Amino acid sequence: MSGARAPFGDPARVVPDSGVSSIVTGATSAAMAFLAVFALALSLSSGQLAQRWSDTLSQSATLRLSAPPSQIGAQTAAVLEILRTTPGVTSTRVMDIEEQRALLEPWFGPDLPLESLALPRMIEIIESPQGFDAAGLRLRLASEAPGAVLDDHTRWRRPLVQAADSLRLLAWASVVLIGGMMAAMITLAASASLASNAQVIRVLRLVGARDAFIARAFTRRFAIRAFVGAVAGTVLGIAAFALLPVAGDSGFLTGLGFAGLGWLTPLAIPPLAGAIAFLATRAAALRVLKREG
Amino acid sequence: MIRLANVSHDYGGRGLLRGIDLHIAPGAFHFLTGPSGAGKSTLLKLCYGELQPRSGTVELFGQSLGALSRDGLADTRRRIGVIHQDCQFLDHLTLAENVALPFTATGRAVPVNDLRELLGWVGLGPQADALPPTLSGGERQRAALARAVILSPEVVLADEPTGNVDPEMSQRLLSLLVELNRMGTAVMIATHDMTLIRNAKSAVSARVLRIVDGGLQAAGADL
Numbered sequence A: 001m002s003g004a005r006a007p008f009g010d011p012a013r014v015v016p017d018s019g020v021s022s023i024v025t026g027a028t029s030a031a032m033a034f035l036a037v038f039a040l041a042l043s044l045s046s047g048q049l050a051q052r053w054s055d056t057l058s059q060s061a062t063l064r065l066s067a068p069p070s071q072i073g074a075q076t077a078a079v080l081e082i083l084r085t086t087p088g089v090t091s092t093r094v095m096d097i098e099e100q101r102a103l104l105e106p107w108f109g110p111d112l113p114l115e116s117l118a119l120p121r122m123i124e125i126i127e128s129p130q131g132f133d134a135a136g137l138r139l140r141l142a143s144e145a146p147g148a149v150l151d152d153h154t155r156w157r158r159p160l161v162q163a164a165d166s167l168r169l170l171a172w173a174s175v176v177l178i179g180g181m182m183a184a185m186i187t188l189a190a191s192a193s194l195a196s197n198a199q200v201i202r203v204l205r206l207v208g209a210r211d212a213f214i215a216r217a218f219t220r221r222f223a224i225r226a227f228v229g230a231v232a233g234t235v236l237g238i239a240a241f242a243l244l245p246v247a248g249d250s251g252f253l254t255g256l257g258f259a260g261l262g263w264l265t266p267l268a269i270p271p272l273a274g275a276i277a278f279l280a281t282r283a284a285a286l287r288v289l290k291r292e293g
Numbered sequence B: 001m002i003r004l005a006n007v008s009h010d011y012g013g014r015g016l017l018r019g020i021d022l023h024i025a026p027g028a029f030h031f032l033t034g035p036s037g038a039g040k041s042t043l044l045k046l047c048y049g050e051l052q053p054r055s056g057t058v059e060l061f062g063q064s065l066g067a068l069s070r071d072g073l074a075d076t077r078r079r080i081g082v083i084h085q086d087c088q089f090l091d092h093l094t095l096a097e098n099v100a101l102p103f104t105a106t107g108r109a110v111p112v113n114d115l116r117e118l119l120g121w122v123g124l125g126p127q128a129d130a131l132p133p134t135l136s137g138g139e140r141q142r143a144a145l146a147r148a149v150i151l152s153p154e155v156v157l158a159d160e161p162t163g164n165v166d167p168e169m170s171q172r173l174l175s176l177l178v179e180l181n182r183m184g185t186a187v188m189i190a191t192h193d194m195t196l197i198r199n200a201k202s203a204v205s206a207r208v209l210r211i212v213d214g215g216l217q218a219a220g221a222d223l
Helices: A019-058 A069-084 A097-108 A134-144 A154-196 A198-206 A211-243 A260-292 B040-047 B070-077 B095-099 B101-105 B112-121 B137-149 B167-182 B194-203
Strands: A060-065 A089-094 A121-127 A148-151 B002-011 B014-024 B029-033 B055-060 B080-083 B155-159 B186-190 B207-212 B215-218
Touching: A019 A154, A019 A211, A019 A260, A060 A069, A069 A089, A069 A121, A069 A134, A134 A148, A154 A198, A154 A211, A154 A260, A198 A211, A198 A260, A198 B070, A198 B101, A211 A260, A211 B070, B002 B040, B014 B040, B014 B215, B029 B040, B029 B194, B040 B155, B040 B186, B070 B080, B080 B137, B095 B101, B095 B112, B095 B137, B112 B137, B137 B155, B137 B167, B155 B167, B167 B186, B167 B194
Parallel strands: B029 B186, B029 B207, B080 B155, B155 B186
Antiparallel strands: A060 A121, A060 A148, A089 A121, B002 B014, B002 B055, B207 B215
């Protein structure tokens, strides 16, 4: 008598373990989880990249003041007074002549007689984290210092941030595609398993099993396989990132990968894979059972 | 419990059963006989809802077969024990697990002591852990009987239960079914084994039904 066998009458045993579809499910799930780790990393880091570019460029602005030499002193004082009373401006600094010379040197050489040129005055504005109201500031400048032009770097920032945002969108699209592909592969594997177990399904029906029980016998197996496969794939993916050489602290690749709490996000992949497998198998099983009539 | 009214069935235009009226009442004992291919198995399949009749009505425990949902049919089958001609086991499960399958498949805990007792009753105690393909025909038939009755059904339908067993074994199977009938279970056995029918008549008051030309006739005392 088999009383010694631990789970006698275990519903999970009613469907024989068919090697191929189980292996396909596990392997697919592992591969997809591995890819998903990379897509997730890309998405997180492009988000960080966008944030960083945005932050760096938006923390400062430049004000260019052109005026006849007789008025430049008065207008500079007026602009500085406006900026001082503008909320969101932390500090201002008028660039001195040597700094301007250094900026122009690459184009005009070191011997340019800057003093004889009517160069605009450059004023650097450092913003507070909340930023200032650029439109409002422009209005005030227009009335009190008509020669002042404010450049808040928006036109530089926007394309970069847009590029990073598109990159993040692409990464999320990849995550969704990976999930969809996994669902498709597992549906195929489950359908193959259902077809090869037609006799098991028939016998279960004959002894009074409801559809939900039969479907569960398959969904449990596939969900567990997918979960275990995804755990393996995720671990490998995270390991690959942990071992990735760090690409210095400047340049495009900086921060590609996970940082801080970001390392926890891939942990969502195995449960998600299990859930996808569960739903895909359940849909396939109920479809087969309905058709069987 | 099971009632067929004016039931007809055919496979692909070839008429098999025509105008069948049948009522299996609680505690009844029926034999269903007729030549091979006459439709005995088909009639049994109509009785447990594996086939839907082309015309006429099949009523299982007061519910029309056509109106039963899939889950409703599954639940109805828990009240009907069926011994299939080819046993219908799951070959990857042990004999004991196969016999207990009606419990497992309906999500209930297997009463291990009852199972042991039942296997002893059909003389399969020592084979409990064997896989079905390793068993003899007679052992498989007895296991099929055990599985058919494990849920204490109200009716047992048997399709050629003695099809490939020796006379001594078929006598033993018959006596198990007779014993069940005495405890109140209705029994219908499809067979073309006249000896079996004759032996049964001495032990139980059985009605013998014969399929002739697609119709059902009560066979007389000629047996």
